Amino acid sequence: MLQSKDLAHILDVLLDNNTGGELLSETLDLYRDILLTASGIDLGGELEMGCIHTGAGVAIGTTWAALCIDDVLRTKRFVSGLYHAIKTVADRRAGPVHVLYAGTGPWATLVLPLTSRFSPEELRLTLIEINDGSYDSVQRTINHLGLEDYVEEYIQTDAATHVISGKLPVDVVLSETMQYCLIDEMQVPIVLNLMSQLPPEAIMVPERITLQLGVLNDDKAQHVNRNIGTVFTIDRASLAAYAPKNNNLDFPTFRLAVPLLGDAAEGPLAILTTIDVFGAYGLTHYESGLTNPQIIGEYPTVDNPLSAIDFTYHLEPSPLLGMRFHT
Numbered sequence: 497m498l499q500s501k502d503l504a505h506i507l508d509v510l511l512d513n514n515t516g517g518e519l520l521s522e523t524l525d526l527y528r529d530i531l532l533t534a535s536g537i538d539l540g541g542e543l544e545m546g547c548i549h550t551g552a553g554v555a556i557g558t559t560w561a562a563l564c565i566d567d568v569l570r571t572k573r574f575v576s577g578l579y580h581a582i583k584t585v586a587d588r589r590a591g592p593v594h595v596l597y598a599g600t601g602p603w604a605t606l607v608l609p610l611t612s613r614f615s616p617e618e619l620r621l622t623l624i625e626i627n628d629g630s631y632d633s634v635q636r637t638i639n640h641l642g643l644e645d646y647v648e649e650y651i652q653t654d655a656a657t658h659v660i661s662g663k664l665p666v667d668v669v670l671s672e673t674m675q676y677c678l679i680d681e682m683q684v685p686i687v688l689n690l691m692s693q694l695p696p697e698a699i700m701v702p703e704r705i706t707l708q709l710g711v712l713n714d715d716k717a718q719h720v721n722r723n724i725g726t727v728f729t730i731d732r733a734s735l736a737a738y739a740p741k742n743n744n745l746d747f748p749t750f751r752l753a754v755p756l757l758g759d760a761a762e763g764p765l766a767i768l769t770t771i772d773v774f775g776a777y778g779l780t781h782y783e784s785g786l787t788n789p790q791i792i793g794e795y796p797t798v799d800n801p802l803s804a805i806d807f808t809y810h811l812e813p814s815p816l817l818g819m820r821f822h823t
Contacts (some may be wrong), residue, residue: 498538499703500532500612500642501642502527503530503608503611503612504576504609504612504613505523506523506524506526506527506557506609506612507575507579507609507610507612507613508755509523510523510571510572510575510576510609510646511575511576511579511682511788515572517568519750520568520572521568524565524568524571525581526565527565527605527609528562528565528566530641531562531565531602531603531605531608531637533604533640534603534636534637534638534641535576535603535633535634535636535637535639535640536633537558537562537602537629537633539562539563540660541584543764549621555704557629558601558629558630558633559592560603561601561627561630562601562602562814564601564605564606564672565603565605565623565730567785567786568774569779569783569784570669570672570779570783570784570785571605571782571807571816572788573607573771573777573778573779573784574606574701574702574777575609575775576773576777577701577702577773577774577775577778578595578606578607578610578668578701578773578774579610579613579779580667580774580775580777581668581699581701581774581775582595582610582614582619582667584699584774585667585668585699586614586618590635592617592618592619592620592674592688593614593618593619593620593667593802594621594622594648594662594666594667594668595619595620595621595622595666595667595668595669595670596622596624596660596666596668596669596670596690596754597606597621597622597623597624597670597671597709598624598655598658598669598670598673598686598690599624599625599626599655599671599672599673599682599686599783600623600630600634600670601625601630602622602629602630602633602634602637602649603633603634603637604621604623604638604670605669607609607621607808608637608638608641608643608754609672611643611646615749616645616646619646619648620647620648620664620743621646621648622648622649622666623647623649623651624649624651624652624653624655624658625648625650625651625652626653626654626655627730628652628653629783631650631652634650635650636814639789641686648662648664649662652736655667655671655673655682655686655689656682656685656686656688656689657689658690658808659693660694661692662751666690666694667698667699668698668699668700668701669690669691669694669698669699669700669701670701670780671683671686671687671701672702672758672779672786673689674705674786675709675786676769676785676786676787676789676790677707677769677790677817678707678728678730678769678809678815678816679769679790679815679816679817680814680815680816681815682812682815683705683730683814683815684687684730684809684811685811685815686737687700687730687735687821688735691732691735692735699774700732701774702732702772702773702774703727703728703731703732703771703773703774703776704730704731704770704771704772705729705769705770705771705772706726706728706729706769706770707726707727707728707767707768707769707807707817708723708724708725708726708727708766708768708774708814709722709723709724709725709727709752709754709766709767709768709807710722710765710766710767710768710769710789711724711762711763711764711765711795712763712764712766712789712791713762713763714762714763715763715769717776718763718764718766718791719781719782720766720768720781720789721762721763722762723768724752724754725752727752727767727778727807727817728747728750728817731772735777742799745810745811745812746809746810746811747808747809747810747811748808748810749765749806749807749808750806750807750808751804751805751806751807751822752804752805752807753803753804754796754802754803754804754805756797756798756801762791762795763794764791764792764793764794764795765791765792765795765796766789766792766819767789767790767792768781768787768789769781769787769788769789769790770784770787771784771786771787772807776783792819793821800812801823802821802822802823803822803823804822805820805821805822806819806820806822807819
C-alpha cells in the first residue's frame with residue numbers, strides 16, 4: 497500500500513538525527529495530509545475545538561490535539577524516543593511489546609509511523625482517549641490505514657482514573673498530555689495513576705519532565721542565561737515517592753533560595769521546562785511549545801529583594817505549579 501510506504505518514509509526521516517528543518521517540515525506536512533484524509537475531521541469545526549474539563553485537568557479538543565503534529569521537534573523527538581523505548585523492551589525479551597497510549601488525540605500521531613518497522617506480532621497498542629471526537633477519529637484513522645491488527649483495545653475513558661485490566665502486560669506507557677510548566681493538562685494525574693499499577697521495569701515516555709527556576713537574558717530573544725535550580729521533577733522515582741496526606745493531593749513544597757542580580761545582562765525570572773523523552777532524545781528550552789519558558793517576574797535586585805520561593809505542585813482544582821515569594 498502507498499500509505500505503508502509513506503509511513504516508512506516518514507519514520508526514516510523522523511529517526512534520522514541528521515534530518516534538516518526543511519525536510520522535517522515537508523515530511524510532517526505529508527504526514528498531516530495522510531492523517532487528515534484518513535480521519536476526515538474538520539479542524540475548524542466547533543465540536544472539534546471543544547475541550548473537556550475532567551476535574552483532574554484539561555483534555556484538549558480534537559483540533560488542538562491534531563495540531564500538535566506541527567510542533568516539529570516535539571513530534572520528531574517523541575517518535576524517536578518511543579521507537580527506542582520499544583526496541584529496549586524487544587531486545588531484552590521475546591514476545592510483543594505492549595504500548596498503552598494515554599491521550600491519543602484524533603490520530604495517535606506518535607505511534608503510527610512505528611507500524612512500518614514492527615509487525616502486529618511485535619507491537620500491540622492499547623489506545624485511550626476521553627474526547628468523543630478524538631476517540632471516533634483515531635479509530636477511523638487506523639481503519640483507513642489498515643492498521644487494525646495492531647490494536648489490542650480502544651478505550652474511551654479518563655486515563656487519570658483508568659484501571660489497567662487487559663490480558664497483555666503493559667511494557668510502555670506513552671502520554672504527552674502537557675503544556676509548558678505542566679500547567680492545566682493531565683500529564684501528572686495520568687502518569688500517577690497508570691505507573692502506580694505497573695512494575696518497575698515498565699517504561700514511561702517521556703521518562704522525565706523537569707521544571708527549573710532560571711534567569712533569562714535581558715534582551716528581545718530572552719535566551720536562558722542560567723539555571724538557579726530544579727523545583728519539580730516527574731519521573732519514576734518522584735511518582736513512587738508521592739504520598740499525599742490528609743486528603744491533600746499536593747506534592748511536597750520545595751523552597752529555593754534566589755540570589756541577587758548578577759550582572760546587567762540578566763533579565764526576568766522564569767520557569768524552565770525540559771523533557772527527557774527516552775534515552776538520548778529530549779527537548780530543551782525553546783525547542784518546542786512544551787518547553788517555552790514561563791516568565792514569573794523581574795529578577796530581584798537590592799531595591800526589589802527576593803530571598804526565596806516556595807514551589808508546590810498542585811493537582812487540585814487543576815494541575816499547576818504554585819509559587820509563594822519570600823522577601
